[in-house]
Amino acid sequence: MSYANLRELQSALTTASDIAFSLDAAPAPHEADQLVDALRRALTAAGSLRAGAGATGCAEHPRGPVDPLYGDDKDPLPPGWGRCLLCNDRRRRAGAQRRGWR
Structure with missing residues (x-):
């Protein structure tokens, strides 16, 4: 188990919890x-903790x-991004x- 992956999981879950508890009944x-x-960031980090997970931590x-x-x-x-x-x-x-570049 990687310490960096565990810290990422903890950070993502804390962030998700903070956001969830600050939401109104009808969030924007x-x-x-x-x-x-x-939550996606947390899922990616959690997936990377399982045995045999690849270096990317990506489910796909x-x-x-x-x-x-x-x-x-x-x-x-960036938030929501992985190492893949x-x-x-x-x-x-x-x-x-989205920015109009090609």
Whole structure:
């Protein structure tokens, strides 16, 4: 079990709990999105704790390539992102299209 994965799980669960307990009866869409992102981050971290989990911690690509931009000693991951290069590349491309880049 990796200490970094355990810390990520604890952090994501704390964030999700904080968001959940601060929600109103009818949360705004961005509040619900923040909660979903924190829960996804927690799920990814929890999945990486199981025996034999790949270096990416990704449910879709557990043995896929690790994103070189987000290693243990590099920049922290954006909320909801993992270490999987394939998923992060998909997120980057989606973000670029929303901003009008091609």
